Amino acid sequence: MAALFVSATPALAKDEAPCAAGMVCASNPATVAAALVKRGYQGLPGKDQTGDPQVESATDGYSYTIFFYGCEQAKQCDSLQFYASFKNPGGIDAAAVNDWNSRKRFSQMALEKNGAVVLRYDVATIGGLNATNFADVIDWWATMVGSIDDFFDEHKAPAAGAKKPAA
Template structure:
């Protein structure tokens, strides 16, 4: 019987400890409600500045390794409290074939590519932040965006020229 009480006591301590830690973990989560926090992370990869989309929603314009990109804040309520991000980069004055785009989409993860209405190759990457992610996770997400965008630039765009 003593062993049962000891186990119950240990379990109670663990539940209490987990409950005490929950607010600290929640405080570390990032979402799209504070665009300036995401801007600060983006600045760790190159130049970045806050702007507004035509809709009035926040938008970040940045440049990584000489390549321009945009982070759109999507699913917003009254231009704030956004739930998702859309990373976007396009290249003008280059000819990329539908086959190159299809090959990219077939062999790569974490992005989608297409040819826009102006005939420009585009790469996009969507991120759900609805319930928050850790700062490390969002930083890693931006690092993945950097990899995807620069790989597309180096593998697809020059291949068309």
């Protein structure tokens, strides 16, 4: 009985569900790049530092990378992470990050040790996403990245020497 539970792992599900025609799958990086291009974005395939696939793109004037996860020897990946890094304009601290994370459903913000602000959006693709679903993923990501400037303005640190108005 225990063998049945062990054999029903996500890794097996990934192997049993190849990327069907017309689907977007992390197991077939070319489908991810092509889906971006179809939506009017660049989709530049490449490899990350470990040899796993990645795709470079941009939206709203910001570059981002799509990293592939759950890969076995740089193949058969099962999920994607949209990732963008921004220079901290000042004022983005843990409280601001928590504010973003409490108001945004599909993305996660974090502060890197070097002070950079990073935005992530994770998507599982086991069995594939149809073109409409993946277009929605891209649109949500573009919306999140597109709102970053307003968020930075909202949390901007006061200029050096500026005084807070009296109440």
